[in-house]
Amino acid sequence: MIKVAVLVSTLGLTTSLLAFNSNNQPKRYELSGYAQGTTYQIVYYAPDSLVSLRQTDSLLHKLDSSVSLYEPKSLINKFNQSADGIGVDEHFRVLVARSMQIYQDTQGLVDPTVKPLVDAWGFGVVKPSQEPTATQIKALLQKVGMKHLWLKGNRLLKDRPGLQLDLNGIAQGYSVDLLAALLEQHHISNYLVELGGELRIKGTKPGGEPFGIGIEGVNSDDLNPEPMRKVITPGNGAITTSGNYRKHHEAGGKQISHIINPLTGYPVQNELISVTVYAQDALTADGYDNGFMAMGLSKALSFLAGRKDIGAYMVYRDKNGAIRDTVTPAFKGYQK
Template sequence: MTLLAISTLTQRLIQFTGVWLLMFASVAFSVGNQPKRYELSGYAQGTTYQIVYYAQDSLVSLRQTDSLLHKLDLSVSLYEPSSLINRFNQSAGGLTVDEHFRVLVARSMQIYQDTQGLVDPTVKPLVDAWGFGVVKPSQDPTDAQIKALLQKVGMKHLSLNGNRLLKDRPGLQLDLNGIAQGYSVDLLAGLLESNHINNYLIELGGELRVKGSKPGGEPFAIGIEGVNEDAPDSGPIRKIIEPSNGAITTSGNYRKHHEAGGKQISHIINPLTGYPVQNELISVTVYAQDALTADGYDNGFMAMGLSKALSFLSGRKDIGAYMVYRDKNGAIRDTVTPAFKGYQK
C-alpha cells in the first residue's frame, strides 16, 4: 500500500504553572492506518485540563473524562461544598471515605513520613490563614495565631483503618490539592490506557503525564519556564524536555504569592513552623513514573531547600528533579538530578 500524506505543522505554546507545553498540531490527509489526533478539554478542581491523544478513532470522549473527574471532585475538592473532604473537615471525629479519598490519604501518610513532616495535607488551617485558601482573610496571621493553628496540624492526629478516616482533634482539616491534581492525571491516564490508547499527553492544573509519541515517533516536548528578572511572573522558557514516558509536575514560589510587609509571601507553607517557605529555591520540576508521586513530592522539595532536596534525591532512581534557584550572590542558577528524564543539556 502506498501512503500519501500532505501535512502542515503549526505550533501552539500553552502556559501552565512553571511549565510550558509545546503542542504541535498536525493537519494531514492520509490513507491507511495513520493515527488521528484528538483533543479534549474541560474544567475540574478549580482549574482546567486538556488531553491530546493519537488513535485510530475517538475512543475516549469528553463525557467520560468529565464524569471521572466529577466523581473525584465530589470526593476531595474543596470547591464542592458537599464533597467528602469538606464533610470530613467539618466533622468532629471523622467519617467513612471512598476509595479515591483513601488512596490519597494513604499516599500522603507515606510521603509525610518520607519528608519528615514537610509534606502534610493537614496544613489547611495555616494555608487559609496566610490567604491561599478558598476564603481570603483580611490580614496575615500573628505569631500567636500561628502558634494556636499549629495545634491543629499534624498527620499524627489522623488514623486510617480501611475506609474509616478518623481524627483525634476536631479542628483538624485536610487540603489534598497538593496531591489530588497529580492523582487526577493518573486517573485520566488509566482511562486512556484501558481503551488501548498509548500515545498521549495529559495536563491538569499544570501537572503533566506523557506516554508514547506523536505519529512518526516525534516526542512530546515540554518547556520549563525560567524567571525574568524584570518581570518574575512572565519568564521565558529555560529548558525543553522530552520525557517520553512518565509524569512532570512543578512547584514554584514566583507565581502563587502575595506581598506582606514589603516581602513576597510564598503559598508553600512549612507545616513544622507555620510560616511560608523562604529559601533559595525558585522552582522545582519533578519527574516520576506517575503524577501522584511527582505531585506529592514537589512542594516538599521546595520546603527542603536546595541542599537537603539534592541529598534526598541523590540515591533515588524512581524520582528526579530539575531545580532553579538563586545562588548566594543572587544570580539565577539551575541544576538537575540523574533520575530526571528527558533533560537535554
C-alpha cells in the same frame, strides 16, 4: 488551582486533526475542559475517537465530589467539619494513604493537615483580612499533624476536631493519572495529559517524534514568568512543578509563598524558585514537589542523590542573587 507553570511547547494544541492517507493510521484527538479551578487538556493518537469529553468530565467531577474544597458537599469538606472522621471513598483513601507515606518520607514537610495555616495565610477558599500573628500561628499548629489522622477500613478518623485536610497539593497529579488510566483502558498508548500544569506522557507522535515540554523561567528582577527556560523530552512518565512565582502575594515588601512549612507554620523562604519533578506517575511527582521546595536546595539534592525513581530540575538564586539551575541524575529528558 494552578500550582505550577509547565507549558506544552511543541505540541501546537489546536483542534485540527493530523491528515493521513489511510484510515488505519492514527489521528490526533484533543479534549479540553475545566476542573479543579483550572483547565485540562488531553492529546492522544488513535484510529478513532475512543475517549470523549463526557467521559473525562464525568471522571473529574466524581473526584471533585470526593476531595475538592470548592464543592460544599464533598467528602473532604464533610471530613473537615466532622468531630472525629467519616467514611470515605477509594479516591479519598488512596490520596490520604499516599500522603501518609510522603509525610514520613519528607519528615513532615509534606502534610495535608496544614489547611488551617494555608487558610490563615490567605491561600485558602476564604481570604482573611490580615495575616496571622505569632500567637495565632502557635495555636493553629496544634491542629496540624498527620499523627492525629488514621485510616481504619473505609473510615478516615482523627483525634482532634479542628484537624482539617487540604489535598490540593497532590490531587491534581492524581487526576492526571486517572485520565491516563482512562486512555489506557481504551488501548490508547500515545498521549499527553495535562491538568493545571501537571503532565503525564506515554508514547510519541506519529513517526516517533517525542512530546516536548517547556519549563518556564522567571525574570531576574522579580517573580514574573519569562520565556521558557528549558524544553525537555522526558518520554514515558510524569512531570510536575512547584514554584513560588505564580502563586504568591506581597506583604511588608516581601513575596509570601503559598507553600507553608507545616513544622513552623510560616511560608517557605529559601533560595529555591521552582522545582520540576519527574517520576513514573504524577501522583508521586506531585506529592513530592512541594516537599522539595520546603527542603531547600541542599537538602533536596541530598534527598534525591540516591533515588533512581524520581528526579528534579531546580531553579534557584545563588548567594549573589543570580538565577541558576541544576538537575539530578534521574530527571528524564534534560539536555545541557
